[in-house]
Amino acid sequence: MTETPKPATVKARLPRGFADRGPAEIGATNKMLEAIRASYELYGFEAVETPFVEYTEALGKFLPDLDRPNEGVFSFQDDDEQWVSLRYDLTAPLARYVAENFDKLPKPYRSYRMGWVFRNEKPGPGRFRQFMQFDADTVGSASVAADAEICMMAADTLEALGIGRGDFVIKVNNRKVLDGVLEAAGLQGEGRGAQKLIVLRAIDKLDRLGSDGVRLLLGTGRKDESGDFTKGADLAASAIDRILSFTAARAGDNAATLDNLATAVGDSVIGQEGVAELREMAALFAASGYEGRIIVDPAVVRGLEYYTGPVYEAELTFEVNDENGRPMRFGSVGGGGRYDGLVARFRGEPVPATGFSIGVSRLVSALRAMKSPLVSGSDLRGPVVVLVLDRDQMPAYQAMVSELRRAGIRAELYLGSAGMNAQLKYADRRNAPCAVIQGSNERDKGEVTIRDLVLGAELAASTKDRADYLELRQRAQFAVPSTTLVEAVREVLSRHHG
C-alpha cells in the first residue's frame, strides 16, 4: 500500500467564491456565536437545525430574485430524478420544518439556528458563495408583539456583544405602510407585483445612491458609473414624489415619525393598518426602555418580496478606519421581517411568522474592527514546545509533554527532523511562551532547561549595557530538576499571561 509520490498532477486551489478559515477567525466567530446563542436563549428561543440539502421545489418559490428563478442556487438531480438544492438561506428550510412538524411544536414557536448557506452567484470582493447566517424566528404569532420582541432581542444581542448604546440602531418599518403609500400614489391592484418589487429595491438603495439615485430608479432608470443601465419602475412624477416624501418621513422621535406616516398613507386602509402596527410596536419599545435604540424609519424596506408586515434592520453606526485609513461604517449587520406566506405554502392555511437574520462574517468583522474584547481577548500564545535533542530519548521527551498536558498546560513535542536551532525557530513560529530542553548534560544531572522565549526575544532586542542584563538573561534561560518541570513552566507562563 505504500506508494511512491508521483509528480503533482492536481493544482491545489479552491473554486471561486469559497474561502478557508484560520484559527483567529474561527475562534472569534465561535465566541460571537456563543454570545448570540446565550442572548437568544434568554428570550426563550430554542435551537433547531435543518440539513444543507432540500428539495428544490421546497425552496423554489422564495428565491431572492424572481426574475431569475433557476439561478442563484446550487442544484443537482437525485438518483430518483428529483431536483435537490443547497439551501440559500435559513428561512425557507425553517418554513418546511415547521410545516412538516406542525402538530408537534408549541405555538407560538420560537427557534434559532446558525448555519452556512450557499449562493450560486458571481463572487466578488467580500462576496462569497458560502457564508454563515444566524437566524431567529417566531412562527404562529400574528401579533406584532412578536416582531417587537425580535427587535428588542436584536438590540440586547448587539449590546451583549459589547456594542454600546449609540453605536447601533434597530430600524423598523412596515410593508403595509409602503403598500398604503403606493395605493395613495395610484399603484394598487393586481399585476403590480413586479413593479412593487422594483420600487422596494430602489428604496433599499437609498443609503447608497441618495434620493436622486432612487428617483431615477423609480422613474425611467439609472446608469451607474460603469455605464450599466438599471431599468426603473416607470412611475409618474407625482407617485415618485409621494414615495420619496414617505421615505423622508423620519422625524426626531417615533411619535413624530408615526404622525408623518399617518399623513403619507392618506385614506389607504392597509396603510393605516401598517401605521397602527408600528404604533403598537413603538408602545412596547417605550414600555421596556428601548426608545432611541429602536426607531421607526420609513427608509427601511428590505428587498425580499415575501415580507408582509413589519420589517426591521440592525445597523452599526460607529465609524472605524478601513485598511486605507479612511473612515467607514459597517452599516447593516442583520435584518428581517414578517413573512406570513412562507409556511402557508406547505400548509394551505395561514401561518403567521416573523424572523431576523444576522450576517455572521460581517458582524465578526465589525467586532474585530472595533477591537471588541469578546473576540480579540482569545489567547494567541502558542503551546509550550519540548525540543528533541536525542532521538533515542523520544519516550522521555514524550513523557514530559504528557506531564505538562496532564497539568492542563498546552504543550507539544517537536515532531520534525530538524536540529536545535530550527526547533527553536519552530517554537517562535508557534508563538510558544517557552521551550523545554534536555540534552545529555541536563539528563545526567536529572535536570531540564527552560528557555523563556518571550523574555529571550526582549533580551535579543535590548542592549547588553542594561544594569539588569545578566539577571534577565538568567531568568530567560535556567535549569531546574526534572521533577519540578511543571512548576517551572507555570512560573514562566505566569510571567506572560499576566
Next chain:
Amino acid sequence: MTETPKPATVKARLPRGFADRGPAEIGATNKMLEAIRASYELYGFEAVETPFVEYTEALGKFLPDLDRPNEGVFSFQDDDEQWVSLRYDLTAPLARYVAENFDKLPKPYRSYRMGWVFRNEKPGPGRFRQFMQFDADTVGSASVAADAEICMMAADTLEALGIGRGDFVIKVNNRKVLDGVLEAAGLQGEGRGAQKLIVLRAIDKLDRLGSDGVRLLLGTGRKDESGDFTKGADLAASAIDRILSFTAARAGDNAATLDNLATAVGDSVIGQEGVAELREMAALFAASGYEGRIIVDPAVVRGLEYYTGPVYEAELTFEVNDENGRPMRFGSVGGGGRYDGLVARFRGEPVPATGFSIGVSRLVSALRAMKSPLVSGSDLRGPVVVLVLDRDQMPAYQAMVSELRRAGIRAELYLGSAGMNAQLKYADRRNAPCAVIQGSNERDKGEVTIRDLVLGAELAASTKDRADYLELRQRAQFAVPSTTLVEAVREVLSRHHG
C-alpha cells in the same frame, strides 16, 4: 405585498438520508464538540476549516471506493464548466489546504476541524447522506511519534468526555506489517492493489463476520443472509492461513503481540519496518502511562486504501441496552492513520501526514446512552412564561418580561391569541418553571401572581388529604407586589434548580 394564502401545493418533506436536529441533540453535540476542542488545543492543535465545496479533481483520487469513482459524491458543474463537489470527508480538503498554504504553515503542522460531510449514497437506518466528523491531523512529520501522539490524544479525549478507563480502547496496527504478511504470503508486487484492497476490507469485517466469514472473503467469496454474493480475494489456502494467523496475533500485552508479529512477517523488510514502528510507538505509550489504554491489535486495518503506515481505531467497549433492551456495544467511534501520499499529490514531493477522525453523531449517541453528565446535564427547564390576560396591557406585560430577562432569567411573553387555560397549557408544554399572571384584580392592587407549575403538577397528582396540602397550595400560587417580581420568580426557580 400581502398575499392571500393559496392551497398547499408543495409537500413539506426532506430528501432521503437527511435529518433535522432538535435542541437536545444540538445541545449535547455542542457540549461534546467543545470538550473535544479543549482536549485537542491542550495538545497544541489549532483550528482550521475549509469550505464545503472543492474542485472534484481535488477530491477525486481519494474516493472511499475505487471501484465506483463517480459515485458517492454530490457533484455539479460550475458556470465555467468545471466540476465541483461537496466534500465527502475532511482529509482530502485538508490535503488541498496544506498544499496550497505550504510555505505559510509551521511544520510539523497540527490542526483540527469539525464539519459536515456528504455522501451521495443509498441511505438506510442510521446511515445519513450528511453527517459530522471531527478530525485532527499532523502534517509534515514522518515520525511515528506523531501517530503515537494522536492515539494518546484520542485516549485523553474519550476520558475528557467522561468515558472511564476500561470502557474504551485505542487499537493500533501498521499497514507495513500487513504488507509484510502479504509479501510473506506471496502477494507482493505491482498490479496487486485491487486484490490488497479486497483483503483489507475483508479483515476490516473480522468483528462482524468472525474469522470464518473473513476466510470466505479472502478465498472465493461469501454469500450473506440476504443472498447477496461478495466476490473474494481468491487467495490460496496457505496465504489465507497466514493472514488469519496474523490477525489473531494479539497477545496479553503489547510486547508479546509484537513478538508474534515479528514472526508473522518473516523476512519481509517492509514487514520488519512496520513491526519496528509499532515497537517505537509502544515505547512512547509505556513511557507516558498509556499501556492498557492503547494496544497493538493486528485485526485493525481500516478500509481506506490511502493509509501507508500506522492505523488506529478508537473503540468503546462498555455495554448499553438498545431500545429493545438487548445489550449492545457502540464499537468504533473514530479512527485514522498515516497517509503519506495525499498532500504529495498536489506538491509532487513527499509530505508525511497522519490523522484521526471522530464520527460525531455515533459518539454523541454513545454519551447519551451512557447518560454522560457532559451531554445530559443540560438544563431542560423552559423559560418563565408571562401570560397575557388583557390585550390592551401588552406594553405592561412586555415590560415584565424585559425586567426578568435583564435579571438574567429566561422568560417569554405569550404571543398567541388563546385564552388563559390554553396559555397555561402552552407554559406546561414549554416546560416553564412558573407562569406570571396579572389580571385587572392584581393590577388594581399593584400585584402579580406567580404560579409554580412544577409544584402545581405535583399537587394535581397528590391527594387533598395531605396534611400540608393547603400550605403547598399556597406555595404553588401566590401574589406579590409587582416591584418584587424578579425576587419572587428567583425564589420559585431556586426551588427547582436545586
